[in-house]
Each structure stands twice: as structure tokens, then as C-alpha cells.
Amino acid sequence: MRSSGPHPDEELGLRPRETVRAAPSLLWLAAAVFVTAAASASASWIVTVGRSVRGRPIRATVTGPAHAKRNVLVVGDVHGDEPAGIAIIRVLRRMAPPAGTALWLVRSFNPDGLVAHTRGNAHGVDLNRNAPFAWRPLPRGLFYSGPRALSEPESRAAVRLIRRIRPAVTIWYHQHAALVDDHGGNRALERRYARLVGLPFRRIPGSYPGSLSVWQDHALPRTTAFVVELPGGSLSARSAQRHAEAVLSVAGSGHH
Numbered sequence: 001m002r003s004s005g006p007h008p009d010e011e012l013g014l015r016p017r018e019t020v021r022a023a024p025s026l027l028w029l030a031a032a033v034f035v036t037a038a039a040s041a042s043a044s045w046i047v048t049v050g051r052s053v054r055g056r057p058i059r060a061t062v063t064g065p066a067h068a069k070r071n072v073l074v075v076g077d078v079h080g081d082e083p084a085g086i087a088i089i090r091v092l093r094r095m096a097p098p099a100g101t102a103l104w105l106v107r108s109f110n111p112d113g114l115v116a117h118t119r120g121n122a123h124g125v126d127l128n129r130n131a132p133f134a135w136r137p138l139p140r141g142l143f144y145s146g147p148r149a150l151s152e153p154e155s156r157a158a159v160r161l162i163r164r165i166r167p168a169v170t171i172w173y174h175q176h177a178a179l180v181d182d183h184g185g186n187r188a189l190e191r192r193y194a195r196l197v198g199l200p201f202r203r204i205p206g207s208y209p210g211s212l213s214v215w216q217d218h219a220l221p222r223t224t225a226f227v228v229e230l231p232g233g234s235l236s237a238r239s240a241q242r243h244a245e246a247v248l249s250v251a252g253s254g255h256h
Helices: 086-093 111-116 153-165 187-197 212-219 237-251
Strands: 019-021 033-037 043-051 057-064 070-075 101-106 169-181 224-231
Touching: 043 153, 057 086, 057 153, 070 086, 070 153, 070 237, 086 101, 086 237, 101 153, 101 237, 153 212, 169 187, 169 212, 169 237, 187 224, 187 237, 212 224
Parallel strands: 070 101, 070 169, 169 224
Antiparallel strands: 033 043, 043 057, 057 101
């Protein structure tokens, strides 16, 4: 069943666009792209990158040059009961990206879970156990990994987007461990993010089969993807701003 919520632009906190045009390099993602001029003279537009089990759109707001050589992906939410990172996405939409860089800002890869306030999607699958790298069957429950790798439309949308734009950096926001996870990728860059936001940089113990960030680190070894575990509850405006500034700092850094 489709959501009967607000107009997509309103849901994303953006005014309806006066100009609608196709973006040739992104036609694989969406039939229409909404474009507006930003204060920095770069553009921002909205791209539908997939749909959820229940048909809700998964959208990215893209800010920066249309043909940027460097893409950075930031995901506010993949577990529907861990929504604090969405506040950072809202702040980033209003900020100019580093020169030559495009920010791909995804509010949520799990819109059904976000509405239901559940970790999993509408099938009860933990999308962060559904990526192809080291996937293994996990039983139904909190960490249910689905019947097979990439069984879910949301995880397929995430993998498809990452393969297409090949982000130099991808940041996934989770809760509630209050740390930056040391789990591979460019550790110097991840450590700097941790220092900028005042969180410890350490590995979350345990194994994480089917993790989306670990998948990217192995599938695209010249990129880096990492998890930021925010504290429980909502972020203050000051904290969201601090995280957004840290995103821009690492987004503008050298390649992995």
C-alpha cells in the first residue's frame, strides 16, 4: 500500500521546484529530476533511487556539480527505529558541498520501517544483514537476513546506487552505541570524523554478515564506507550541525 503522506518535496523539507528537467546521466535512476539553483550557484535535485516493499519512494537529494568527479553518500537511516541521523541530512541539504564534490543525501533507505518504527523493512528483514558480502541466513527475529542476499528492494536500491555513483565516502548513521565504528576503510578519515564530533573511534564487537558498509569496502576498495553510531534519542540542533560540518570535512579530503 502506498503512503498517503505529504507531497515528496514537502516530506523532504524542500519547496516545490519551478523547473523540472531531465538529467541525462541519471536517467537510469528516475524519469524526472527536480532542479533548483542553490545559493552557491551549484545545483540541487532529487532523484528517486528505488522503492520500498510497500512502494514508498527512496529518494536522494543531490547537491553540488551535476558532473562531479567525487561523490559522497550520506544515509540518515537504514533501521526504522534509529532515525536520529535524519536531522543531519536536513542540515546538510542547506550547506554547500566542497568544491568539485556532489553530496548524495538519502533520508532513509527503509521508509516502511521508519513509518512503522521497526528495525526491519515491511518483510521484517534487517537491511544491514542483506548485502551480498559475507551474507548468511539468520533466523527470523531482530537480525533476520532475509531468504537470500539482496532479497529486498531497499537493499538492492542501496547497492545499485553505490555501484553507479561509486562514492568516495559513504556514511551510514545508526544508533545507539555513541561511537564511530572502526571496521575497515580509510581509518585516518574515520578517526578524524570521530574527533570532530567528539565520539570514540573503536570497533563494535561481533560479526556483521551482510553489512552494507562492509560490502562497499570490499566491493569498491578504493572507497571508504563507515558507520556512525549516534547516541539514543534525538540529536540537538547543535549536535546535528557538528556532524554535518564533520561530513563536509571528510567529504573534501583526499581519495582513499
